[in-house]
Amino acid sequence: MKFLITLAWKNLSRYRRRTMITAAALAVGLLFFIFLDGWLQGAERESERNIIWYESGSAKVMTDEYLEDLKSMPLKYAIQDPAAVEQALEGAGVTTTRRTVFAGEIFYGEGSLFVKVVAVDPQTDEKIYRLSETVAEGRYLESGDQGVLLGEWLAQDLGIEVGEEITIRTRTRYGAFQTLDLIVVGVLNTPNPVVNKGTAFIPLDLADEALEMEGAVTELTLYFPEWRDPEAKIQSLRERLSVLPGITVESWKDLSRDFLMIAQAKSAGSSVLLILVFIIAAVGISNTMLMAVYERVREIGMMRAMGMKDGAIRVAFLFEAGGIGLIGAVIGVGLGVIANWLMVRWGIDMSTLMGHMDIGYRVAGVFRSAWHPQAIAGGFVFGVIAAMLFSIIPSSRALKMQITDCLRYE
Amino acid sequence: MIRVENVTKDYTVGQTVVHALRGVSLSIEKGEFMSIAGPSGSGKTTLLNLIGCLDKATSGEIYIVGEAVSSKNKKELALLRRQRLGFVFQSFNLIPVLSAYENVSFALSLLGTNGSEIKERTHGILEEVGLKGMETRLPGELSGGQQQRVAVARALIKEPDLVLADEPTANLDSDTGREILDLMVDLNKKHGTTFVFSTHDQMVMDYARRLVRLHDGEITSDERRGS
Numbered sequence: 340m341k342f343l344i345t346l347a348w349k350n351l352s353r354y355r356r357r358t359m360i361t362a363a364a365l366a367v368g369l370l371f372f373i374f375l376d377g378w379l380q381g382a383e384r385e386s387e388r389n390i391i392w393y394e395s396g397s398a399k400v401m402t403d404e405y406l407e408d409l410k411s412m413p414l415k416y417a418i419q420d421p422a423a424v425e426q427a428l429e430g431a432g433v434t435t436t437r438r439t440v441f442a443g444e445i446f447y448g449e450g451s452l453f454v455k456v457v458a459v460d461p462q463t464d465e466k467i468y469r470l471s472e473t474v475a476e477g478r479y480l481e482s483g484d485q486g487v488l489l490g491e492w493l494a495q496d497l498g499i500e501v502g503e504e505i506t507i508r509t510r511t512r513y514g515a516f517q518t519l520d521l522i523v524v525g526v527l528n529t530p531n532p533v534v535n536k537g538t539a540f541i542p543l544d545l546a547d548e549a550l551e552m553e554g555a556v557t558e559l560t561l562y563f564p565e566w567r568d569p570e571a572k573i574q575s576l577r578e579r580l581s582v583l584p585g586i587t588v589e590s591w592k593d594l595s596r597d598f599l600m601i602a603q604a605k606s607a608g609s610s611v612l613l614i615l616v617f618i619i620a621a622v623g624i625s626n627t628m629l630m631a632v633y634e635r636v637r638e639i640g641m642m643r644a645m646g647m648k649d650g651a652i653r654v655a656f657l658f659e660a661g662g663i664g665l666i667g668a669v670i671g672v673g674l675g676v677i678a679n680w681l682m683v684r685w686g687i688d689m690s691t692l693m694g695h696m697d698i699g700y701r702v703a704g705v706f707r708s709a710w711h712p713q714a715i716a717g718g719f720v721f722g723v724i725a726a727m728l729f730s731i732i733p734s735s736r737a738l739k740m741q742i743t744d745c746l747r748y749e
Numbered sequence: 750m751i752r753v754e755n756v757t758k759d760y761t762v763g764q765t766v767v768h769a770l771r772g773v774s775l776s777i778e779k780g781e782f783m784s785i786a787g788p789s790g791s792g793k794t795t796l797l798n799l800i801g802c803l804d805k806a807t808s809g810e811i812y813i814v815g816e817a818v819s820s821k822n823k824k825e826l827a828l829l830r831r832q833r834l835g836f837v838f839q840s841f842n843l844i845p846v847l848s849a850y851e852n853v854s855f856a857l858s859l860l861g862t863n864g865s866e867i868k869e870r871t872h873g874i875l876e877e878v879g880l881k882g883m884e885t886r887l888p889g890e891l892s893g894g895q896q897q898r899v900a901v902a903r904a905l906i907k908e909p910d911l912v913l914a915d916e917p918t919a920n921l922d923s924d925t926g927r928e929i930l931d932l933m934v935d936l937n938k939k940h941g942t943t944f945v946f947s948t949h950d951q952m953v954m955d956y957a958r959r960l961v962r963l964h965d966g967e968i969t970s971d972e973r974r975g976s
Contacts, residue, residue: 342858349846641842644803645903646831647859648824742803746838 343651347658350631351666357627362667364623365722369671370678372617372718377679377708381686383602384709385530387567387591390598392469393531395591396560397433398573400424403585405557412441412455414512417555424559424586427579433563436463437556439546443509443519445539447497454493456507456539458546458556467562470527470540477501477525484542486524490535494526501526507539511551519549566591617725620667624729628660632733639737640745649738656734657727664726668719676715682708750910750943751777751800756809758795758966769795771966772809777945779910782937784946784957792966793947794915800945801834801913802826814910831859835904835942837914841896843888843903849875849895850884853902860907874902878932894925898932905936911943918950930956 351358391397401409405416418424421437428435439458444451461480465471470488471479480488487507489499499505500523507519521541529535546552565572569590576588592599632639642652686707737745758770769792777783777800785793798804799811802818811818813833821829835856843852854871862870875884878898888896897917904912914933918926934956937944946953954960962970 342855345851346844346847353846637840637842638844641836641838641844643827644801644830644836645856645859646827646829646834648827743798746803746842 343655344658346655347662350635350659351662354631357630358663358666361623361627362663362670365620365664365667365726366671366674368617368620369668369718369722370674373672373675373715374678374682374708376711376714376718377675377682378706379602379606380711380714381682381707381709383606385707386598386602389529389531390591390595391562391566393473393529393534395594396436396467397563397566397569398561398576398588398590399594400428400435400559400561400580400586400588401557403587406587406589412557414439414441414510414550414552414557415514417512417552417557418559418586419555421554421556421559423583424580427582428559428561428576431563431576431579433561433576434466435559435561436460436467437543437559438464439543439550439552439555439557441509441546441550441557443507443539445493445497446506446508447499447503450497452493452497452537454507454537454539456509456541456546458541458543458550460543467560470529470534473527473529474525475528477523479525480540480542482542482544484524485521485545486541487521488525488527488540489523490538491526491528492532492535493537493539494523499523507541509550511549512553512555513551515551517549519545561588617721620722621725621729624660624663624726625733627663628656628730629733631659632656632730632737636737636740636745636748640740640742640748643738643742643745652738653731653734656730660730661723661727664723667726668722671722672715672719675718679708679710679715682706683710750779750814751945752810752812753777753796753800754810754812756796756799756806756811758792758799758804759807769966770799770806773963773966773968774809775961775968775971777911777943779943780937780941781959782934782944782957783959783961784948784954785961785963786948786954787963788949790965791963793949793963795966796963797913797915797945797947800911801836802830832907833910835907835909835912837897837900837904837912837917839916839919841888841893841900841920843896843899845888848885848887849880849891849899849902852888852899853906856903856907870906874906875899877936878902892925893921894928897921897925897929901929901932901936905940905942908940909942911945914944914946916948916950917946918948918953923952926950926952 402416402418405413408416417439425435437460441456442453443456444453459480461482475491480486487505503523505521505523507521509517511517527534547554563572569592573588573590580586580588639652643649686705688705753773753775756770756773757768760767760769773796785796787793799806806819813829816829818826847855850871853875854867857867857870875881878901880895880898883891883895891899918929921929930953933944936942946957948954958974960972961968
């Protein structure tokens, strides 16, 4: 075995340039893999966090009817008695806040725009959401305000500035038209493009009165620390809420299916790209091993003549290809880790490139990568093993030749 | 020690069947220094390959130290070659990335010999073939004669029953060829190792104590000489 390793290592250094070029192909493949995977991981994790902090909390309690017709945001299906829900959830290890979400049309100047209006309780909303930390201009909402907070992109699209007045037209809980004349008290610049792009926030007490809610709200947002894997928690919460007919709870994962599907689709697309990168590396390694084998057919013949088993010769080539894989993997992982570290530390500001574009991820501005040790380790192992596998066919071909033909081979 | 019984070997080249050996029989005793001679195409290399278990006869049987080779599978033949046979090739066939020492010790590594014994025997045989002090040189740093000495050392280090040498002087000038032959004669006398050459070089034939001539795949003469 020691001899086979020595032989493989010496053969690698025999054609140093070829070895390094082939290893470089694999290294570039791994670099791309680690970079891309880290980036996707970062975008995904940041998106998840931004969904929790700015969009849906860990879960939402709603009526069955409201959930079924979620896109229309029908106020008539609001939770009549939110206090009863809060009572049922007492001691469940969740933080709650009340919200009423409805569709509205903002009129400003000669234009109008349909938006999602979220009425929040300024006292309790901060326990779950982080909107108050993202006020870019003006101030956060206060109870009793006749004011509105707008997402930055929305404000820009409408050309509205803090202090100006807008009108929101909507329907009350009973279907009557209602118009709200509101002062823009602040502009939010959240890292969640969905919030930035099409959401307006008003105080809950204002909505309660203007929309004839009479204490009803469309949802209770919940926060619990187990949000990453919410299934078990949701199950226990559903059991608690079973005393309240028609009330249900949905996790952020169920409420953000669009994001999860896009993230999965992008991951699948990236996997295809990664496979292509590895095919390129595979072709390089196969080609190198093919050359290595055919240059050494006579050597192979001599070793077989001396009684070396075909399996041992195959192992020698496996080690040699594994050596290329190891060099490529070390360089690729090294460069990948450096690239990933730069991306974790500083990221890339995509705001100029993407503008107000929504690409599905809940990330705006700076895209940062995340560490994904399993992918890095997996890439390393895969690189070495794949390189070894690519040597099997060329060496097997040479071993199929008669020993006498090998010895005569020119 | 070696018995070749009525061996034939046919090759098919395109539509044509070439009869490389036509019923060859001979026996080789331990310690012989024998040359198989003949013109190109006479079948000498084919016969050497069959005795060396590198190829299979079309018919007939070859016995090596009493063992019939035709019934052996690939692995058994590899084991037989590893334990009992040594090879010296016309173009040396050394592994270019390994030093003289490593090329020679490789043969013992295959036998699973332990490290200290490998070291001792490799240094010993290299000294014997006149390569002391050149152990670390790569084949490319050695002359043709020195490379063939390495090949001889590689063949002999495992103390085989038989060393087969296919045109061992063909790639050497006559002086170097003579040196190699002298070395082989010495080793034959000293260790009692059996040597069988294939050649069409008169000098090699002159060195042989037994000369078997082949023509068109048949033995035409088998001449034994005094040492």
